[in-house]
Amino acid sequence: MNYTVGLFIPCYIDQFFPEVGKATLELLEKNGCKVIYPEEQTCCGQPMANTGMEEVGKKIYQSMGELFKGCDYIVGPSPSCVYHITKHYDVVEQTPEIKHLRAHTYDLVEFLYDILHIEKLEVSFPYRVGLHKGCHGLRGMQLDNPSELMKDIPSKWGHVLGLVKDIQMTELTRTDECCGFGGTFAVAEEAVSTKMGRDRIADHVNNNVEVITSGDMSCLMHLKGIIDRQKSNLKVMHIANILNGDHI
Amino acid sequence: MSIHAKKASDFISNEERTNWHDGALWHVRNKRDISASKIPEWELLRSTASQIKENVLSNLDNYLIQFEEEAKKNGVHVHWAANDDEHNSIVSAILNKHNAKKVVKSKSMLTEECGLNHFLEDQGIEIIDTDLGERIIQLRDEPPSHIVLPAIHIKKEEVGELFHAKLGTEKGNADPTYLTRAARTHLNHKFFEADAAITGVNFAIAETGGIVICTNEGNADMGCHSAPVHIHCMGLEKLLPKAEHLGVFIRLLARSATGQPSTIYTSHYHKPESGKEMHIVIVDNGRSEQLGKEDFRNSLKCIRCGACMNTCPIYRRSGGHSYHATIPGPIGAILQPNRNLQEYSDLPFASTLCGSCSDVCPVKINIHEQLYKWRQEIYKHNELPKSKIIPLKVTTNILASSTMYNIMGKLARTSLKLLPDFLLYNKLNTWGKNRELPAPPKESFKEWYKKNKHE
Ligand code: SF4
Numbered sequence: 001m002n003y004t005v006g007l008f009i010p011c012y013i014d015q016f017f018p019e020v021g022k023a024t025l026e027l028l029e030k031n032g033c034k035v036i037y038p039e040e041q042t043c044c045g046q047p048m049a050n051t052g053m054e055e056v057g058k059k060i061y062q063s064m065g066e067l068f069k070g071c072d073y074i075v076g077p078s079p080s081c082v083y084h085i086t087k088h089y090d091v092v093e094q095t096p097e098i099k100h101l102r103a104h105t106y107d108l109v110e111f112l113y114d115i116l117h118i119e120k121l122e123v124s125f126p127y128r129v130g131l132h133k134g135c136h137g138l139r140g141m142q143l144d145n146p147s148e149l150m151k152d153i154p155s156k157w158g159h160v161l162g163l164v165k166d167i168q169m170t171e172l173t174r175t176d177e178c179c180g181f182g183g184t185f186a187v188a189e190e191a192v193s194t195k196m197g198r199d200r201i202a203d204h205v206n207n208n209v210e211v212i213t214s215g216d217m218s219c220l221m222h223l224k225g226i227i228d229r230q231k232s233n234l235k236v237m238h239i240a241n242i243l244n245g246d247h248i
Numbered sequence: 249m250s251i252h253a254k255k256a257s258d259f260i261s262n263e264e265r266t267n268w269h270d271g272a273l274w275h276v277r278n279k280r281d282i283s284a285s286k287i288p289e290w291e292l293l294r295s296t297a298s299q300i301k302e303n304v305l306s307n308l309d310n311y312l313i314q315f316e317e318e319a320k321k322n323g324v325h326v327h328w329a330a331n332d333d334e335h336n337s338i339v340s341a342i343l344n345k346h347n348a349k350k351v352v353k354s355k356s357m358l359t360e361e362c363g364l365n366h367f368l369e370d371q372g373i374e375i376i377d378t379d380l381g382e383r384i385i386q387l388r389d390e391p392p393s394h395i396v397l398p399a400i401h402i403k404k405e406e407v408g409e410l411f412h413a414k415l416g417t418e419k420g421n422a423d424p425t426y427l428t429r430a431a432r433t434h435l436n437h438k439f440f441e442a443d444a445a446i447t448g449v450n451f452a453i454a455e456t457g458g459i460v461i462c463t464n465e466g467n468a469d470m471g472c473h474s475a476p477v478h479i480h481c482m483g484l485e486k487l488l489p490k491a492e493h494l495g496v497f498i499r500l501l502a503r504s505a506t507g508q509p510s511t512i513y514t515s516h517y518h519k520p521e522s523g524k525e526m527h528i529v530i531v532d533n534g535r536s537e538q539l540g541k542e543d544f545r546n547s548l549k550c551i552r553c554g555a556c557m558n559t560c561p562i563y564r565r566s567g568g569h570s571y572h573a574t575i576p577g578p579i580g581a582i583l584q585p586n587r588n589l590q591e592y593s594d595l596p597f598a599s600t601l602c603g604s605c606s607d608v609c610p611v612k613i614n615i616h617e618q619l620y621k622w623r624q625e626i627y628k629h630n631e632l633p634k635s636k637i638i639p640l641k642v643t644t645n646i647l648a649s650s651t652m653y654n655i656m657g658k659l660a661r662t663s664l665k666l667l668p669d670f671l672l673y674n675k676l677n678t679w680g681k682n683r684e685l686p687a688p689p690k691e692s693f694k695e696w697y698k699k700n701k702h703e
Pocket residue numbers: 504549550551552553554555556557579605608609610611612613615
């Protein structure tokens with residue numbers, strides 16, 4: 001059970017949201033993992049690949065394999081980046097390092113649920129919380145049941161948030177619509193992107209949400225950008241911070 | 249700005265109308281969910297349908313030959329068209345042979361794709377679309393904005409005005425029943441006068457040589473039963489091996505499209521009535537080329553239910569016309585680049601890759617994965633705008649070097665008191681038009697880690 005976990009902190013979390021990185025690190029340590037953080041890491045290459053420039057971004061992929069080769073698992077607080085590694089690193093040579101990386105990289109919540117089988121959290125979060133199910137985690141990794149599928153996939157996000165004391169999870173009218181971030185889409189299709197964001201926020205507001213949480217900080221960065229422009233007092237908080245017992 | 253982004257932005261500038269459009273389509277998506285949830289074996293149906301189509305695509309040549317043989321045995325004339333021009337010439341030759349001047353046509357995305365209406369009109373042939381939605385947009389001289397709900401972008405008040413001007417209905421009357429009845433009366437005259445009828449095809453059965461047409465208005469049947477000649481135009485991917493496979497698709501099609509258990513009319517055509525002629529035109533028009541592309545071939549499984557449009561959060565907010573293509577929405581965005589990569593290179597980018605389309609698709613086309621793959625193709629074929637390439641190349645070079653990345657990040661965060669724009673992929677002002685930037689933290693995670701965790 002004493003796993004050596006390689007901490008994968010996506011570039012935008014490193015640069016903009018260090019508190020999410022800290023919470024991830026603390027959570028893993030609290031749960032008995034030996035965490036190492038290879039400091040040469042930068043980015044998974046998703047921004048280039050999603051724009052069609054996989055060929056250019058590829059040079060980053062092999063170095064990711066090298067960086068994390070000694071770890072039992074690689075864990076990052078971002079389903080989107082994890083999905084990119086596990087799904088799209090198929091285009092480089094499948095060296096033992098790349099194979100290991102692709103098979104053992106987990107999103108934080110996925111790791112807590114699938115590997116650590118977490119059943120207890122000694123934290124409280126006394127707010128009405130709306131869960132934003134980021135699309136890569138939802139439909140790419142099935143961390144929850146996508147509303148389109150007539151299946152019974154358990155909600156990993158729901159499970160871990162359910163362990164938090166005093167939290168009030170709030171139902172949304174559209175349970176899993178995309179927020180419109182989409183990487184370069186956010187600027188290339190600015191009008192649609194921000195309209196989608198405004199609509200998502202309105203859904204949370206109409207259902208009396210106080211804090212929007214998500215596994216993906218990129219979605220929250222986009223939503224918070226709009227919330228701040230609207231001068232609303234709706235808050236956003238990454239799921240790692242809630243699970244770690246951080247305060248708003 | 250790309251064509252799609254520009255047209256989408258124009259559409260959204262009327263936010264109230266966008267909300268109405270989004271709401272109308274979301275309502276259809278909801279009806280689909282309710283209907284699908286009542287079928288315990290829904291997911292099994294989807295995978296079965298997908299596998300049947302897999303078999304069809306892998307044996308398409310044999311099924312096509314079998315279909316032709318069986319159809320001919322039934323006394324049907326079968327024609328082959330390599331492209332849109334051939335298709336139009338074949339149809340017009342049949343019409344000329346019968347001296348047909350007035351033609352009624354039920355819904356067919358294929359004839360839309362081939363530009364049949366204008367082709368025939370230029371020859372002095374009157375061609376009337378008889379599906380209500382199609383008739384509305386034909387009277388407005390507009391292309392459809394959706395493959396199942398062609399006039400979904402038009403409000404009933406606008407239909408009232410249009411019918412007042414074109415069909416002489418009462419001014420200011422926008423009651424849907426009243427307008428539908430007026431259209432019905434107008435179309436009935438057209439049916440009775442028709443010299444020939446043209447229809448699309450939903451399914452063609454190799455085993456029997458028969459075709460199946462699904463409509464809610466019975467307009468395909470009205471046309472075929474009243475005119476002495478009927479012509480059915482189909483893309484070559486419409487085949488199913490056997491009649492017994494039809495049930496799987498009929499159960500999926502209308503539920504996915506509108507939430508109905510099935511369309512009101514599911515009509516099976518096998519042979520002409522005595523004294524009449526029945527023609528089937530089988531069209532390639534780029535399909536066999538798509539079939540040869542491994543990453544993209546299963547887009548040919550599409551049964552044109554429109555569910556991927558109804559669910560698409562971009563389509564709902566940008567309108568079908570923003571895709572400037574015959575087939576809009578997610579499926580259009582993976583079909584159109586095959587036809588013309590340059591012209592449609594913006595479409596695979598009109599998506600956040602959220603994947604809702606793939607999960608809703610009744611034949612399980614991996615639409616969002618194909619969008620991703622098309623993006624790679626577009627870059628390889630130099631069709632990506634420089635405004636995207638240059639910043640990302642710079643970004644990659646920064647990200648490929650840990651030192652560069654740390655320096656750039658720090659410079660941006662501290663000295664410049666700005667966020668690193670290499671992480672925002674583009675000029676800050678586009679991001680900031682309707683959004684604030686996150687407040688820059690005083691140190692990056694990495695800097696914090698060095699100070700606090702480095703033993
Ligand atoms: S791609 Fe799938 S969901 Fe979209 S129209 Fe075709 S069959 Fe329907």
